[in-house]
Amino acid sequence: LMLHATNRVALVATHATGCSYLYPDPDEAESKELFRQQDGQHEAFYQFETVVRRRLRTVINMDLHSVATESLMAGGLAMALTYINRVVSSLGPADRLSPRLLAISSTGDSAAQYINYMNSFFTAQKLNIPVDCCMLGQDSGLLQQGCDITGGVYLKVEYIERLLEYLIWMFLPSVPVRKMLGAPPPIRVDYRAACFCHRQLVDIGYVCSVCLSIFCKFNPVCTTCHAVFQPPKIMPAMKKKKEAGKGKPAATAAVAQKSAK
Numbered sequence: 001l002m003l004h005a006t007n008r009v010a011l012v013a014t015h016a017t018g019c020s021y022l023y024p025d026p027d028e029a030e031s032k033e034l035f036r037q038q039d040g041q042h043e044a045f046y047q048f049e050t051v052v053r054r055r056l057r058t059v060i061n062m063d064l065h066s067v068a069t070e071s072l073m074a075g076g077l078a079m080a081l082t083y084i085n086r087v088v089s090s091l092g093p094a095d096r097l098s099p100r101l102l103a104i105s106s107t108g109d110s111a112a113q114y115i116n117y118m119n120s121f122f123t124a125q126k127l128n129i130p131v132d133c134c135m136l137g138q139d140s141g142l143l144q145q146g147c148d149i150t151g152g153v154y155l156k157v158e159y160i161e162r163l164l165e166y167l168i169w170m171f172l173p174s175v176p177v178r179k180m181l182g183a184p185p186p187i188r189v190d191y192r193a194a195c196f197c198h199r200q201l202v203d204i205g206y207v208c209s210v211c212l213s214i215f216c217k218f219n220p221v222c223t224t225c226h227a228v229f230q231p232p233k234i235m236p237a238m239k240k241k242k243e244a245g246k247g248k249p250a251a252t253a254a255v256a257q258k259s260a261k
Helices: 043-062 073-089 111-126 141-150 160-171 250-260
Strands: 011-015 018-023 101-105 131-136 154-157
Touching: 011 043, 011 073, 018 043, 018 073, 073 101, 073 111, 111 141, 131 141, 131 160, 141 154, 154 160
Parallel strands: 101 131, 131 154
Antiparallel strands: 011 018
């Protein structure tokens, strides 16, 4: 926010029960609260901190009694893309916007959200929006693919105390400036797909022709769209015709010739 006066920021929280805007406040239009900076703090920072703290309490209270363990990251990416599209649509003819997406996550992949991930990644690629990802403690194969598809940066942070350093060094600079920095070499992206039945990466599997769900073993009914398929037919083994005189002993062939005379 301090790099340029026209910069904007939006923060979306993805949790087990849904996705919520932390900033800007969706109820800001109805609220007439005025934000005044304190102790010389930047006014935009004070407003951002106040709104995020209030919204974060609401989100935490929503998940107190939830038993789900997966974070709806794909839904958060979709909400961010819709917000960017709404902002771009409201710009004037002379206005320009270079949007970016940064996903910070500490949870692994979810095969149930595979299609939603791919839809978000290809939409961001079509809109020319790079998706960056900062993983905390573990890797994510799906987010690796998304960063590679959209031209973003993927980074895994091993030590949480270095998070701020990585955020400023790797993700704060714009895309043209990143080419001038000494960034680490790109990682090898694992483009294997995760099966929907066991959530394991597979090299060869079965793909549903209706919803493109992937399975490591044949299923007569797709568990995603409930499409019904016929089991694969086993081709009968072709019998080879035996030629006369081949494969018989020499004595048997001689007796057959003698009886013919």
